[in-house]
Amino acid sequence: MALDSKQDDRTHQFKVVGTRPPRPDGIDKVTGRARFGADMTAPGMLTGRILRSPHPHARITSIDSSEAEALPGVHAVVTRADFAHAVADAATADVLDNCMAGDKALYDGHAVAAVAASSPAIARKALKLIKVDYEPLPHVTDVDAAMQPDAPALHEGRANETVPAGLSPNVVARCAFGHGDIEAGLAQADRIVERTYRTEATHQGYIEPHACLASVGPDGQADLWCCTQGHYMVRNTCAEILGMDQGQLRVTASEIGGGFGGKTTVFLEPVALMLSKKAGRPVKMVMSRSEVLRASGPTASSSVDVRIGMTKEGRITAGFAELRYQGGAYPGSPVDMGAMAAFAPYDLENVKTVGWDVVTNRPKAAAYRAPGAPMAAFAVESAIDELAKGFGLDPLEVRLKNAAREGTRASYGPTYPAIGLEATLRTARDHPHWSAPLGPNQGRGVACGFWFNFGGDTCVTLNITPDGTVTVTEGNPDIGGSRASMSMMAAEELGIPYDKVRTVIADTGTLGQNEVTDGSRVTFAVGLATIEAARAAKREMCRRAAQIWGIEEEAVVWEDGAARPAGPNAGTHPPMSLAEIAAIASNTGGPIAGHHEVNAEGAGVSFATHMVDTEVDPETGAVKILRYTVFQDAGKAVHPDYVEGQFQGGAAQGIGWALNEEYIYGADGVLQNPGFLDYRIPVASDLPMIEPVILEIPNPGHPYGVRGVGETSIVPPLAAIANAVSEAAGVRLTHLPLSPPKVLDALKSK
Amino acid sequence: MSSIHVTTTLNGDPAEFLCEAEETLLDVLRDRLGHTGAKEGCGTGDCGACSVVVDGRLVCACLMLGAEAAGRSIETVEGMAEGDKLHPLQRKFLDHAALQCGICTPGLLVAAKSLLEREPDPDEEQVRYWLAGNLCRCTGYDKIIRAVLDAAAEMREAS
Numbered sequence: 001m002a003l004d005s006k007q008d009d010r011t012h013q014f015k016v017v018g019t020r021p022p023r024p025d026g027i028d029k030v031t032g033r034a035r036f037g038a039d040m041t042a043p044g045m046l047t048g049r050i051l052r053s054p055h056p057h058a059r060i061t062s063i064d065s066s067e068a069e070a071l072p073g074v075h076a077v078v079t080r081a082d083f084a085h086a087v088a089d090a091a092t093a094d095v096l097d098n099c100m101a102g103d104k105a106l107y108d109g110h111a112v113a114a115v116a117a118s119s120p121a122i123a124r125k126a127l128k129l130i131k132v133d134y135e136p137l138p139h140v141t142d143v144d145a146a147m148q149p150d151a152p153a154l155h156e157g158r159a160n161e162t163v164p165a166g167l168s169p170n171v172v173a174r175c176a177f178g179h180g181d182i183e184a185g186l187a188q189a190d191r192i193v194e195r196t197y198r199t200e201a202t203h204q205g206y207i208e209p210h211a212c213l214a215s216v217g218p219d220g221q222a223d224l225w226c227c228t229q230g231h232y233m234v235r236n237t238c239a240e241i242l243g244m245d246q247g248q249l250r251v252t253a254s255e256i257g258g259g260f261g262g263k264t265t266v267f268l269e270p271v272a273l274m275l276s277k278k279a280g281r282p283v284k285m286v287m288s289r290s291e292v293l294r295a296s297g298p299t300a301s302s303s304v305d306v307r308i309g310m311t312k313e314g315r316i317t318a319g320f321a322e323l324r325y326q327g328g329a330y331p332g333s334p335v336d337m338g339a340m341a342a343f344a345p346y347d348l349e350n351v352k353t354v355g356w357d358v359v360t361n362r363p364k365a366a367a368y369r370a371p372g373a374p375m376a377a378f379a380v381e382s383a384i385d386e387l388a389k390g391f392g393l394d395p396l397e398v399r400l401k402n403a404a405r406e407g408t409r410a411s412y413g414p415t416y417p418a419i420g421l422e423a424t425l426r427t428a429r430d431h432p433h434w435s436a437p438l439g440p441n442q443g444r445g446v447a448c449g450f451w452f453n454f455g456g457d458t459c460v461t462l463n464i465t466p467d468g469t470v471t472v473t474e475g476n477p478d479i480g481g482s483r484a485s486m487s488m489m490a491a492e493e494l495g496i497p498y499d500k501v502r503t504v505i506a507d508t509g510t511l512g513q514n515e516v517t518d519g520s521r522v523t524f525a526v527g528l529a530t531i532e533a534a535r536a537a538k539r540e541m542c543r544r545a546a547q548i549w550g551i552e553e554e555a556v557v558w559e560d561g562a563a564r565p566a567g568p569n570a571g572t573h574p575p576m577s578l579a580e581i582a583a584i585a586s587n588t589g590g591p592i593a594g595h596h597e598v599n600a601e602g603a604g605v606s607f608a609t610h611m612v613d614t615e616v617d618p619e620t621g622a623v624k625i626l627r628y629t630v631f632q633d634a635g636k637a638v639h640p641d642y643v644e645g646q647f648q649g650g651a652a653q654g655i656g657w658a659l660n661e662e663y664i665y666g667a668d669g670v671l672q673n674p675g676f677l678d679y680r681i682p683v684a685s686d687l688p689m690i691e692p693v694i695l696e697i698p699n700p701g702h703p704y705g706v707r708g709v710g711e712t713s714i715v716p717p718l719a720a721i722a723n724a725v726s727e728a729a730g731v732r733l734t735h736l737p738l739s740p741p742k743v744l745d746a747l748k749s750k
Numbered sequence: 751m752s753s754i755h756v757t758t759t760l761n762g763d764p765a766e767f768l769c770e771a772e773e774t775l776l777d778v779l780r781d782r783l784g785h786t787g788a789k790e791g792c793g794t795g796d797c798g799a800c801s802v803v804v805d806g807r808l809v810c811a812c813l814m815l816g817a818e819a820a821g822r823s824i825e826t827v828e829g830m831a832e833g834d835k836l837h838p839l840q841r842k843f844l845d846h847a848a849l850q851c852g853i854c855t856p857g858l859l860v861a862a863k864s865l866l867e868r869e870p871d872p873d874e875e876q877v878r879y880w881l882a883g884n885l886c887r888c889t890g891y892d893k894i895i896r897a898v899l900d901a902a903a904e905m906r907e908a909s
Contacts, residue, residue, distance in 0.1 A: 030856075031836075032785070032787020038780075204887075207851075260887070481850060649889050677794065683881075684881040685875075685881075
């Protein structure tokens with residue numbers, strides 16, 4: 001087949017991509033038919049429950065479960081002793097230890113035992129009958145305190161080779177990025193800002209608690225249904241932990257009620273499988289909200305020192321940041337990504353970041369939307385704002401003056417191809433929001449944000465059905481409308497209507513390995529594979545048409561949903577539509593499908609600029625968000641409604657992080673606010689409309705120019721809001737969240 | 751412990767079930783009556799994902815006992831559409847892309863319907879405050895508020 005050139009460049013006129021059709025899972029989700037994690041059932045199903053440590057740090061000296069096992073209705077009790085298979089990979093061994101504590105409980109809420117019983121009431125009763133002897137140990141929950149040489153140590157010997165000798169064993173990794181000479185750069189500055197910025201740990205706050213249903217047969221074959229961002233990851237991790245063959249464990253992803261990174265690992269699944277194996281019955285486990293907050297994977301809290309120098313004209317001469325993130329009880333805080341993202345929006349001669357990964361007696365951090373970047377951007381964008389305002393310069397112009405562009409060597413190493421940061425800044429500057437008047441006690445803030453975006457392992461199969469409709473089979477849980485986007489890209493490529501395509505998410509037995517739904521990768525990578533699968537199907541359909549017409553394959557092209565002779569030399573055969581070719585496929589060689597397997601590269605980085613107006617109540621310190629506008633480069637917005645939704649949702653999560661959300665630990669090391677009443681995420685009456693402005697600077701790495709959009713939108717809000725509140729309050733605020741007591745204290749200290 | 755026999759009305763249909771005294775209405779709807787549209791997001795009345803209407807009153811099903819359903823009329827998201835005809839709110843939620851993951855959607859729809867039955871012409875602030883008990887983590891609420899206002903306008907025109 002000669003590929004139609006119009007189908008292969010980023011400037012061609014799209015027919016489906018860029019429109020706003022209904023999403024295929026929509027009806028199910030507005031009628032209550034959609035099946036989420038906790039909605040699954042199986043015949044003979046038992047209820048699984050977990051016993052959790054009340055101590056932030058304790059040696060487990062013994063566990064006696066004999067009374068629980070003797071309780072009528074109890075079918076299995078599981079402790080760490082049941083997980084006898086040696087896990088070779090250190091990171092996976094940590095996942096196991098996080099799912100079920102070994103010698104020590106490392107945080108309040110750490111799982112120590114589990115039961116499976118014939119009813120929830122019996123399971124609850126059984127937990128109370130398990131006797132655990134704890135030897136409480138000193139604990140530490142603050143990142144800076146945990147780095148002190150005399151801090152209580154969680155582990156020994158976990159520091160990797162990057163960590164200099166002589167530090168607390170809680171310091172487990174160091175990273176550094178940058179180029180140039182910081183001191184030389186600072187010497188050229190007219191002013192230097194040097195400050196420490198702190199953020200508290202926040203939770204992704206997905207409304208659906210973790211849930212799964214496991215069924216293990218005596219032959220070793222197992223099935224698992226769960227709400228996850230990546231069922232292939234669940235399969236691989238659980239298989240390693242339980243010592244099973246990956247091929248014997250089939251995992252099916254339910255509809256997922258939010259994840260934001262928090263469902264990119266496992267918490268319940270290995271335990272449910274072990275309970276099911278021991279009980280010989282299916283076992284369903286569902287976390288309570290309190291369990292979600294205490295024992296799933298919030299993001300890191302941070303403490304960041306920044307030094308930035310600027311000339312009075314607004315040119316940044318040097319930028320330095322030292323970032324300390326605690327990622328809970330195991331190595332793996334997102335400090336490395338924070339250190340890479342901190343200065344990524346800027347074209348700097350002298351830039352350096354150093355990151356420290358620190359363990360504390362808190363739950364093991366999981367990814368949270370652009371992991372590590374929002375806190376880093378908060379620190380850097382606050383300092384840039386302070387410098388710009390100190391010189392009386394326009395903070396948008398200062399950012400434009402220093403903005404990274406095509407050819408800029410990024411602070412973390414690579415040289416950027418075409419990027420959209422300047423476009424977001426110029427559009428922000430020209431937007432009516434920027435020049436709208438402000439009232440008393442009000443302030444306006446701006447900030448930029450960056451995210452890498454990922455690609456990764458991806459498989460798509462596209463089947464042409466006998467009646468000429470199309471099924472796209474992919475392996476990435478749809479968390480915000482991606483099935484619609486895949487159907488749209490397949491329809492675009494095949495030249496058929498959107499409603500002739502249905503996209504389904506396959507179980508792990510159906511496709512090869514797929515990376516999890518993370519890194520803003522799905523619309524980019526699965527989209528790319530969908531387009532390539534459609535192209536493979538088109539090639540096959542052209543081959544069939546050539547065969548029917550008795551001409552060479554190369555003499556057939558695919559245009560407007562049909563195979564056509566390429567030119568007058570190919571003959572005068574009337575076009576054959578997809579449906580016509582499909583109808584006689586059995587006579588021309590059999591069923592027609594296209595598939596594509598790839599480790600997708602070229603994801604294309606993403607930038608945003610956010611603008612926010614806030615009002616500070618001088619009596620109470622309460623902050624109200626008055627107006628919010630998001631400017632972000634989407635590359636190409638496949639379904640603009642859901643791109644806007646990502647912009648708005650990221651901003652709203654950032655507003656919660658900036659103003660209200662925080663993990664609060666008392667001196668006892670116990671989480672004090674494990675519920676939505678006290679861990680308060682933004683509600684409808686807290687927010688204004690959030691205006692999304694989509695910019696489209698095509699990503700050269702995708703056939704349609706698509707970039708991921710999901711994560712960048714949470715990077716600028718922390719800083720944008722802090723800058724706005726600092727202006728409104730007349731005092732620089734450096735510790736999030738900007739809750740009323742903190743803002744009131746700052747007002748009083750003026 | 752002996753089970754309690756309860757007779758009730760669910761989305762207009764007669765229904766009966768046995769439950770334990772400790773079971774919530776949400777447990778009963780989901781585990782005994784097979785109506786999993788109402789979701790448990792918190793179990794403490796803070797998230798609204800289990801919003802249902804009992805005798806005309808909007809409640810969190812997780813805060814009411816199953817046994818208390820006796821003799822009452824319960825409405826859930828499963829009862830909103832008439833046959834294959836979606837309720838205007840359901841249609842407008844789809845038209846406005848007012849859902850991403852969809853876990854909060856049943857509760858929001860039930861709560862919004864309850865609002866429009868009381869106040870057919872709410873302004874944005876009224877919608878925001880009425881829905882303040884229904885958490886959504888994906889959307890930032892923008893498209894949800896627009897969908898409710900648009901559905902209200904359409905319903906007013908139709909009536």
